[in-house]
Amino acid sequence: SALLDRERVSPVAKLYTGAEGMKFVLEDVLETCAQEKIKRLYATSQPELFEYLPKFFASWLERREKAGIYTQLIIGADARAATTPLHSNAMRETRFLPSKFPIECSVDIYGSKLAFFSFKNGELYSVIVESPTISQLFKQFFLFTWEMLAAESSTTHSPPTQ
Numbered sequence: 001s002a003l004l005d006r007e008r009v010s011p012v013a014k015l016y017t018g019a020e021g022m023k024f025v026l027e028d029v030l031e032t033c034a035q036e037k038i039k040r041l042y043a044t045s046q047p048e049l050f051e052y053l054p055k056f057f058a059s060w061l062e063r064r065e066k067a068g069i070y071t072q073l074i075i076g077a078d079a080r081a082a083t084t085p086l087h088s089n090a091m092r093e094t095r096f097l098p099s100k101f102p103i104e105c106s107v108d109i110y111g112s113k114l115a116f117f118s119f120k121n122g123e124l125y126s127v128i129v130e131s132p133t134i135s136q137l138f139k140q141f142f143l144f145t146w147e148m149l150a151a152e153s154s155t156t157h158s159p160p161t162q
Contacts, residue, residue: 011129011130011133011134012128012129012130012131013128013129014128015125015126016126016128017124017125017126018124021124021125022052022053022117022124022126023053025115025117025126025127025128026056026057026115028113028115028128029108029110029113029115030060030064030067030069032110032111032113033064033067033069033110033111036111038111039068039070040069040070040071040072041064041069041071041072041108041110042071042072042109042110042138042142042146043071043072043073043074043106043107043109044074044075044103044105044106044107044142045074045075045079045103046076046105046106047075047079048119049106049117052119052124064091065089065090065091069091070091070092070093071092072092072093072146073092073095074094074095074096074145074146074149075094075096075097075103076101076102076103077096077097077098078099078102079096095146095149096149097149104118104120105117105118106118107138109135109142111135112131112132112135113128113129113130113135114128114135114138115127115128116128116129
């Protein structure tokens, strides 16, 4: 029906606040990946995410890896020295943006959804945008940036076969 077609095209955006909101949105990433059998996550991140939710985020990373979800992660050059577990491993390849392009918001691109996480000035909020069109655009920008980052700026592990 025309109504159903319109619903599929119209983007949906939902705002979540605080640490509990962030946890909810991170859970949505794992649940959506499981439901839609998504095995690749595209993400940009700030090491601060780990600092705000240390136990939860460590557990979340473990569950993501156990679910077989491979991540392509772009983080800022300043995160090279961070002790947070954002560097490459068997289930994640990490590339670093030059320091003149600081990352001030974390983004996960998964299926037709985007999750944004911000913790500027101590204010924690997350937004889920559900739109195949918007998600595809962000994925294209992500993949372009990924390719443009010099191979030597990454630590490479062979991704699992799809």
